Amino acid sequence: MSRLNILALNMSTLAGAFDALRAIDPERIHILHAEYRPSWEEVSARRRGTPLPEPENLSPELRAALHEADVIFGFTVPRGIRQLAPRLVWLATPSTGIDHLRSTGLLESDEVTITNVAGLAAGVIAEHVLAAMLFFAKRLRHFEAERLQRKWRMTRLRILEGRTLALVGVGNIGREVATRAKAFGMRVMGIGRGSSTGRDVPGVDRVLDRKELPDLLAAADYVVLAVADTPETRGIIGGAEIGAMKSDAVLVNVARGTVLDEAALCEALRTGAIAGAALDVFAHEPLPADSPLWELPNVLITPHVAANFDEYLPRSVEHFAANLRRFLSGASLESRFDRGRGY
Numbered sequence: 001m002s003r004l005n006i007l008a009l010n011m012s013t014l015a016g017a018f019d020a021l022r023a024i025d026p027e028r029i030h031i032l033h034a035e036y037r038p039s040w041e042e043v044s045a046r047r048r049g050t051p052l053p054e055p056e057n058l059s060p061e062l063r064a065a066l067h068e069a070d071v072i073f074g075f076t077v078p079r080g081i082r083q084l085a086p087r088l089v090w091l092a093t094p095s096t097g098i099d100h101l102r103s104t105g106l107l108e109s110d111e112v113t114i115t116n117v118a119g120l121a122a123g124v125i126a127e128h129v130l131a132a133m134l135f136f137a138k139r140l141r142h143f144e145a146e147r148l149q150r151k152w153r154m155t156r157l158r159i160l161e162g163r164t165l166a167l168v169g170v171g172n173i174g175r176e177v178a179t180r181a182k183a184f185g186m187r188v189m190g191i192g193r194g195s196s197t198g199r200d201v202p203g204v205d206r207v208l209d210r211k212e213l214p215d216l217l218a219a220a221d222y223v224v225l226a227v228a229d230t231p232e233t234r235g236i237i238g239g240a241e242i243g244a245m246k247s248d249a250v251l252v253n254v255a256r257g258t259v260l261d262e263a264a265l266c267e268a269l270r271t272g273a274i275a276g277a278a279l280d281v282f283a284h285e286p287l288p289a290d291s292p293l294w295e296l297p298n299v300l301i302t303p304h305v306a307a308n309f310d311e312y313l314p315r316s317v318e319h320f321a322a323n324l325r326r327f328l329s330g331a332s333l334e335s336r337f338d339r340g341r342g343y
Helices: 012-024 040-047 060-068 122-137 140-148 172-183 210-219 239-243 262-271 312-329
Strands: 004-009 029-034 071-073 090-092 113-115 164-168 187-191 206-208 222-225 250-253 276-279 299-301
Touching: 004 012, 004 060, 012 029, 012 312, 029 060, 071 312, 090 312, 122 140, 122 172, 122 250, 122 276, 122 299, 164 172, 164 210, 172 187, 187 210, 206 210, 210 239, 239 262, 262 276
Parallel strands: 004 029, 004 071, 071 090, 090 113, 164 187, 164 222, 187 206, 222 250, 250 276, 276 299
Antiparallel strands: none
């Protein structure tokens, strides 16, 4: 391959950063830019695996860029990408997951290497988790309502010290949550993939086997969902699992909406079976206006923003640049999608 055509999809605001990539190998690297902006509804449908029609109105410029691309860097790609980009050998998504690539045909074939930026935002997401736990422990919604009514009434609060945190998922995000929770003096337990008993995870006091999930949930004051979206994790927290939780426990989901039975959660929140939930991800995004979650007073809703911070895209480009050097030298790429594991 005498010239490497890199298509920066939907990254026109970072044109300067991509132009700087040419310095890695100015004789070989050619940067292409093109726009492809599917709607939230389309991306959400793709995450659920719903087949999408191939976009009918791709611009001639986009089609030409796709046809010449050897490498694509971008969040989303059109359906039928294998036909649109016959030269494609590597797709680098600046997303931490790959669920938005469902129905593109890329996940089922090993002809194209896929990388993401797994772990890039783990620390930031962990900050979001701690903020959510503190939101409930310190009754911030209650005091905001009191402020609006100009009321001054003292009430007792909870502390995190000594409480038990259950991590459903002890990967990049889970580990970052654990180290921060330990700084608050919490007891941290977790489960990983399959048989993880005895696994040593920084910040986690004890790692349990997946079959011990009910016991883990029953012991927890806070439950944090931080698993990857795979066939084995979809629906991992259903009615039975929520029913195993304490009545004063809080659930935090920063994984994917697919791992949680939202109907069962709504019922548990409505009846007081658990104390509250902080949700950053949902089965359908944007969260439909008629979702009962909007009306529940013991829910904190954020619009999939736990990993949304100012430095995200620049850091993603830096990650891509480091991987590009590996690619050019023939070294193994970091954050490579494992088709066997599903993430």
